[in-house]
Amino acid sequence: MSGKHYLPLTDEDRHKMLATIGADTVEDLFSDIPDAVRLKGELNLPPAMSELEMLRHLDALAAKNKHFLNCVSFMGAGIYDHFIPSVIKHVTSRSEFYTSYTPYQPEVSQGVLQSIFEYQTMICQLTGMDVSNASMYDGGTAVTEGAVMGCGATRRSRVLVSQSVSPYYRAVIKNYFHSRGLTLDEIPLKDGCTDRGKLEEMLDDDVATVVMQQPNFFGMVENMSGIADLVHSHKALLLVSADPISLALLQTPAEYGADIVVGEGQCLGVPASFGGPVLGIMAAREKFVRQMPGRIVGETVDSEGNRGFVLTLQTREQHIRREKAASNICSNEALVALAASVYLATMGPQGMREVAEQCLQKANYAKEKITSLNGYSLAFPGINFKEFAVTVPGDPAVLNRKLLEKNILGGVELGPLYPGFKNTMLFAFTEKRTREEIDTLVGELEGWK
Amino acid sequence: MRKSKALLFEMSRSGRQGYSLPSCDVPVKPLEQIVPHSLQRSSDLDLPELSEVEVIRHYTELSTRNFGVDTGFYPLGSCTMKYNPKVNEEAAMLPGFAYMHPCQPEETAQGALELLYNMEQDLIELTGMDRFTLQPAAGAHGELTGLMLIQAYHRSRGDNKRNKVLIPLSAHGTNPATVSMAGYEVVQIPCDDRGLVDLEALKAVVDETTSALMLTNPSTLGLFEEEIVAIAKAIHEAGGLLYYDGANMNAIMGYTRPGDMGFDVVHLNIHKTFATPHGGGGPGGGPVGVKERLIPFLPVPLVEKNDNQFSFNYDLPDSIGKIHSFYGNFGVVIKAYTYLKMMGAQGLKQASGDAVLNANYLMNLLKKTYYLPYDRYCKHEFVLSARPEKKKGAGAGDIAKALLDRGFHPPTVYFPLIVEEALMIEPTETESKETLDAFAKTMEDIAKDIDRDAEKVAHGPYNTVVGRLDEVRAARNPILRWTKK
Incomplete structure (x- = not known):
């Protein structure tokens, strides 16, 4: 029977326990459920998996996903790829x-x-x-x-x-x-x-x-x-x-x-x-x-x-x-x-300050680089902390698909979130992003027509 | 040996560091050139300064001052503290799940969407509902979502008079609180002398202002509402809907389904029924299932499958909208999914069968010593009353403390409110007969101790890392953070 490794009762236990209760079968304990609403037959669920089969199934599902370890992420909008000690x-x-x-x-x-x-x-x-x-x-x-x-x-x-x-x-x-x-x-x-x-x-x-x-x-x-x-x-x-x-x-x-x-x-x-x-x-x-x-x-x-x-x-x-x-x-x-x-106890005041400063410096380095590219412009002038909105020369979904070919998770598209911001994207830069990664992104944006 | 544990802040020494970061490799500009001084933080950031080893030892010591399911028997009623399988933790930590961004394109998230889709299919079959949202992050969050759906349904029909939600007295506190949050008025329904919903009292208040009845079945007394068909009929005939609080779903898997009982909306607590850990209070998960007529109102997005491709569907014009920033507690859903897939239909039914068997067995052992107000077959839990013991000088709360001294986590105490000095006991299916026997023996010993010296029992616990804590003082003079002396 599946799931047995989580169920310590043996058949002998069950018999003894039923005797203590004064019931013949476990089914008797459910006699208060009216027949009209009883489930007839068994639940129609796929066959149960062993731990090994389950892990293989999960690995196969997980392998279909892109993520921060097999891509370089510039996605933000509230959820970020910061370093986790x-x-x-x-x-x-x-x-x-x-x-x-x-x-x-x-x-x-x-x-x-x-x-x-x-x-x-x-x-x-x-x-x-x-x-x-x-x-x-x-x-x-x-x-x-x-x-x-x-x-x-x-x-x-x-x-x-x-x-x-x-x-x-x-x-x-x-x-x-x-x-x-x-x-x-x-x-x-x-x-x-x-x-x-x-x-x-x-x-x-x-x-x-x-x-x-x-x-x-x-x-x-x-x-x-x-x-x-x-x-x-x-x-x-x-x-x-x-x-x-x-x-x-x-x-x-x-x-x-x-x-x-x-x-x-x-x-x-x-x-x-x-x-x-x-x-x-x-x-x-x-x-x-x-x-x-x-x-x-x-x-x-x-x-x-x-x-x-x-x-x-x-x-x-x-x-x-x-x-x-x-x-x-x-x-x-x-x-x-x-x-x-x-995290806060590990980072302490200096670590937190350093993470914040690196986010700020890297985002602003990228901001200068990207907005100097032909066809790209800052959506709004102002002070940016770790992300900024850029108007791009085309459909952001197409651009993101191109970036994915280089294993880059690109920017969050703003069009679906703000009507009128059709060709605008939000790029985020955490302390994890290296100059090389940022320069690669900039190169890909530059080469996109 | 009793002693307090130093706080992180008391261990801090200026100049210690617990982190290691690469140096900044982009050209660095003076800060003021990017952010004017006036927009920068002026106060010191007074976080603790600790080395990594101190951080680890601190939290390791804290963990030894805490009791979990892995420590021992945890029969906390209505909380379903079953064993949390380790493979579930591995599953949620797979990088292909744990490091996904919620805004990444659908084509890069096919595995995650497939998992969400499969999970929904399994929950539909398990409950007899027609569709699910996995977005609610907890049981109470699911309740609120459910009431929002019911509200949207009535409003869509121009039925705007329905401003009341009926709740039995035995309900969890979250139910009435949820009703208020959704802008409804609570109508309490009494219980009859068998501990069940008083059907006549229910019929007397159901009318055209009734939006819904929220029902936990089996109830918090661990009793199945035998009149469920008549209850459903009374509500539906008046145009109301029936809401199933799934806190106690662990009792009935494979035996009966909320959808077949006539419920229109269901929430499940996946951190109870599907073995995901409670994490010291969370995260949980509260998927909500509905019957056909409520599908148009479900939160966006729903997960759809077409030609083996999975996608998010935001095109639901009547949807209530969002109840979580993204898709809910995906990481918790992975754990529940792993559990469901490994249990299968037979395993789940066996789990409910054993949970009910364990509860009835323990109830029969304990009713020899303690007062059992509702003496008939229970489902996954039962409620004793320590009223006689209270008269001797040690009540339900004191019995709880005495259990702490003997290595058990106590049952839920003083709830449900309809039983005086309640001890609400839910053993779950993952406990052995030996554990139940040992617990029963301990409860007998405590009863004897109360007979001998109730005063002593009333001042326990004696063997815990701290003695009985003064909760009144904490509330009267709130100290809610550490401050530098």
Whole structure:
């Protein structure tokens, strides 16, 4: 029988156990399922595979995919090919971590709880915020729940979202808001950044939250000076989705006055995995902690005065508050947050700074090279951190196919995401990209007609 | 020996380094030429400075202060803490899966799309539904997706009065929280004296404002809703839809299917039923399946197969849109896929059979010592009440701490809310008879300890790395991050 290696009961055990229960067969234990809804016959699934057969099947599937190890990737748009130190996999493979549940019994869960407390601390250090939760599903759901949180904190129901926020994230916000009956208005673009004039026009005393992204979806560093004051003058909140790597170098959201900070944490030592599991980051100023969704770990002491950690402020959460909870989130991305913690602890302040500076230098080296090519131009002038949008002389899908022949995963096409940006692509450059790889890309672009 | 573990920040020494990066090989410009000083970070980045060996020893020690399924028996009710097969971990780490970018062209992702497609086919057969989205990243995320689909369905018919969702009292807390998130009102349905949905009470509240009933079957009491056909009829006749919370799907694989019971929307918890690890809280996965009439509303993209080519289909004009930035927790889906393919139809049915057998066996052993409020065949789990023990001075929470001292992870305590001092026990099929016998013996010993000295039991645990933690203090005086003294 298939799956037997995961099922320790022997037939003899089963007989003895049935005798204890006072049943004749295992089928008897299912006698409460009405005949009308019983499955007649067997499930029609393909034949079961042994471990060896399964591994061969998986290898065959995996071999059909291109990936960061058999291609050079210039794809970004929120998910990046950053370097992942070896230590991370070794820590997250400790099965005391990965086979545990949410730490409901703190005395035997100090490992996970302390790691989350340390994660929360490091997210606060990066963002300059006072408090962080234990994680959200991904960047898109983090920004969405942050926007909902802003509505709860201000008791208002309209949110302004800049069109320079990732269209992948805006799609999630739109869906959640539509369902819940909240209003979402988009602030138009001006030169690839948030149109400040339009923001001023649209802001009024009904607005709960203004949502921006830094660097924005086009990799541009927005000028945040004065934005928070403007937003706060209407008693609204400023929510920023920030790239955690950029925070080693750029102004922190706290420094420019943000109230809630979210972000995609995949860049912190997490494999891209076709977009999941990744990591939703959420941090905020202290006064909003009771509106925050998700798990939060706090420090306390045990019966002998030893320091220890527990899940806390649980009256915000679904299992206590039920329909009055801040969110319905239960399972989060704890193991991914652990990976991000190990990354941050391994990189330290210097490592983070170096990664950020290399991204910046390499992206800007490529930006000069590519925009000097005939037929290629920068879509928007401005300051770019690790990616930029380029208008190319033809169909980006055709260009990407040509690049693939050289085992290059090219840029993300912006046409499907922004109507009107038909021949525009987004190229990303992490610390992993070498000068040679960048020069090869530039050569291929140059040779493309 | 009890002691606190130093934090990363307390171990930090200026000048230590844990990373190794190549030097920058492009011409380097002065920073200010690229980013003006005013846009640069002005505060110090106060992350810890540690060498690699310190990082590893820190986390290795933390791991020893944690209990997982690999450590021992973990009968946490409704969480299905079954063994997490190791091959699943290998599968998700294959570079051809783990290092894929979500925006790469479809023709470079055929293996991934094929896996998603195959997974959907298997889930359709297992549940009796017509199509699935694999996008939800957790069970609660699946619930929200499901309610959004139901909402979109009613709205598409101009049926805008339906603003209520019915939920039995025994439901998980995520259900009512989800209902609020989707902008609905919760209507609680009581249970009858058998622990089942009170059918008459249900019929009394179902009307043209009912959007859906969310039902976990078997329920959190581990009991199968025997009146499921009548329940489905009552909801459907009033124009409502039936939502299946798949948290307890592990009890029924190969025996019955939500689709055959009349459910219109189903979510599954692949981190429960399909053996993917819980990771200390996540990542999970909450695929959502629907019947034909709800397919047009599913999130984009769906995976389609044509002439052995796989593609993403975004052309669904009535779709609710997206609920995750990309395609959900693909890495977790790979693990669940590996499990399903290796179990097959017979293996899955055997898993549910053994899960139910283990639960009934353990229930029969424990009911000699503890009060069992609903004494009949259970499915994958059962609920005891420690009310008598509480009167003696040590309740469900104290029994949990006593189990920690004896090397077991405790059951879920104080849930479901309809049982006072609840101990909700789910052994799963991956435990041996010896383990169940040892657990039952330990529970008997704890009952004796309570008779002898309840006060002592009420102050445990005694053998854990830290003693009982003061949760009230943590909430009253929140310390949510380390700060430099």
